[in-house]
Amino acid sequence: MSRRWAVGAAVLALLAAPTPLAWAADPVTAGGSADLRLAWRKPSGPVAPGESVETPVVVTNHGPATATQLELTMTVLGDHWPGGPYEDVAHRCWTDPGVVMCLLSDLAPGQSVTLPVGWRFPREAAGTTYEAPASFSGAPDDPDTSNNADSVHFVIAAPPPAPHRPARDATAGAAVTAGATAGALVVAGGAVLLWRRSRRAR
Template identity: 45%
Template sequence: MRRGPIRTATAIGAAALLLGSLTATARAADAPGGVDVKTTLTTDVKALAPGRTVIVAVGADVVSGSLPALGVTIPLPRGVTYVESLSHPARCTPTPDGRTLACRTRDSEQQVGEQVRLKLGKDVPAGTTLAFTATADLGDAVDTRPEDNTATATVDVRTGNDVGVEWKAPTGSVRPGEKVRTELVVTNHGPGRIESFVVHLSLYGDYGDYWPGGYDKACWADPGSLVCDLYDGLAPGESYALPFTWTFPQKAAGTTFRVPAGLYPADILDPETANDGDDLVLRIAKGPKPTPTPTPTTGPPSPKPTATPTPTASTTAPAPSATPTGGSGSGTGGELADTGSGSTAAAAGLAGALILAGGLALLVRPRKVSGRPRA
């Protein structure tokens, strides 16, 4: 029998709480000056190529009065999708269908401030104007100046030249102490001419050990980076190669060295985003330190070849032997036997040696055979 009054009291208490909440909201709306909410919306670029991203900054502030909650909604144009929030924690999230961003304050905050990254689809045609509109959500409150509850921003879809960046480097690993030559090639893929370009290289690791030993004169150093700017221009199809030389210390053995490089700043009208940057990747071989060439052990010196004495030519003929004239000729004196082929060859060799050594003519006396001079 007592359960009915308890339920009635509970219902009355809940009603009182609800009435109190509504009364507080009404008082905020009816406060002197009322409630005035101002909404802002900006984009980081005014023109963009298909496939690129745009950063949209949205804000809503309670200028006068107060609200228990404040929100902002942003319908996304066709072909635009949500990528991420740049604030943590995020106050703007996409709705389940992905076509609207809903932003809400937390606790009793009286303002919303958020930056979100949005992406244009590659199928969004050039010449399209994308309109972004942010509208404040005040709940049941009535704004005394509703004209600033909404903010808009537009982005034109346009395309420019496709400029690509690519590293040319040796394949495989490199060794400490080895000079490694690389090139950063910038190519204008068209359709029009570009008058200048800037590329930025990010250098990691120890500043002194990993700094390139040589680079193009168009580059200048900044702490931890190199910036290369060219103003000669590139016609469609032309390329410019920036040379870089690297030498790695022994302590880098077994590591991987990376140098990200890309156009700077990113060309928002470049229709091809995939080739705007490239990473140089050099794998430094791990192994023992190179050993010096071994020095030969000390020992007895190798025998040196000795020069062969040069025969000296004589201007006088050897004296004849004591063999009588008309003898058998079997002696070994100054005369040669008629049939002594070995003796003849020896004489010829001696004559040749004398001629080669001194360049002198050898005098040969007429030989006697049977008492007659032999021609």
């Protein structure tokens, strides 16, 4: 009996001791924050209508916590929709009127993800500009949200001007044509006269 009592007392003492549980959450991950940054890779200059332009969007986690539940939103203005294959990199993407949204996988501290985004503007867009904003939200809360959004700006080149061709003066052209015809008649007439004269001399 004394042996059973001693074991029971030891178990009760162990349970009452203020020892942290082994499965307690990591205080950095649970209570920390993830400093995230979003940036477009901008085009180097004006783009031509019909030209394929790649402008990946990069999301980076500067830590110290792991970033989870990341949702990226690209605002689409007008009729110019971006092309992929960003769907292959994101966890899942869908579209709503005027926006493209993608769920991203969790990002550990120091990790980044690059979504390939491509554009091709129609001929009707020549001579105009276009801007595509992007932003994201995620948990845990970002302590600095000033770099959580970025925009890519396009200048769609205007078509080259048509080569200048001076207008032809119809009056001058008619005069030149008439003069050339008259000269030909004179030459032809002189030749006939000479031929006739040489024939009479015989």
